[in-house]
Amino acid sequence: MDTLDDLFARLQEATAPTEIEALQDGIWQIWLTAGHPVLDKHLETGMRALAAGDYTLAIQQFTLLTEVSPDYAEGWNKRATAYYxxxxxxxxxxxxxxxxxLEPRHFGALSGWATMLRMLGDDRGAFRVLSRLEKICPAWPGLQNQLRDLRDRLDDQNS
Incomplete structure (x- = not known):
């Protein structure tokens, strides 16, 4: 079975969208295992609540997860999604x-962070965050277009 490091090394080299998606799926499978049946249950209940639009329940479940297992990055990421x-x-x-x-390579968190920064009008911050994402997966679908758009906007602001 591939380790996270193996999957990330291959993701950095991947160029085909189907390969990128398969590698991301493999990474998510690892991330979405909290490592204990009770924690996995909180994660599952929170994800169901999130999908159903019950953000309060989702936040409660993910908060329990972060309190019981503060080193589990995905608990924090899922709660960030619910808050968003x-x-x-x-x-x-x-x-x-x-x-x-906890997990500097978390492409989901980086992508979400960039989205929020753009919504808040912080193009420079969004560019920096997307540049971090580019180091993890240069061929991330749509990433180069986003970086180019932000670069153009920043250039226009500076001229």
């Missing part, structure tokens, strides 16, 4: 930072 969907961007950004402290 509820419109609580500052709380979401705090959890994104914690996710990335």
């Amino acid at each position: 969907l509820r419109g609580e961007y500052n709380a979401s950004l705090r959890d994104v930072r914690e996710t990335l402290r």
Whole structure:
């Protein structure tokens, strides 16, 4: 079975969208295992609540996960997603930072962070975050277009 490091090394080299997607799926499979049946149950209940639009229940479940297992990056990432969907961007950004402290290669957290920064009008910050994502997966679908758009906007602001 591939380790996270193996999958990330291959993701850095991948260019075909289907290969990138397969590698990301493999990484998500590892990330979505909290490592204990009780923790996995909180994660599963939280993800179901998230899918159903019950962000309060999702946040409660992911908060339990982060309290019981503070080193489990995906608990923080999932709670960041729930906060984002509820419109609580500052709380979401705090959890994104914690996710990335624990797993600096977390492409989902980086992508979400860049989206929020763009929404908040911080093109320079979004560019920096997407540049970090580019180091992990240069061929991430749509990434080069986003970087080019941001570069153009930043150039226009500076001229």
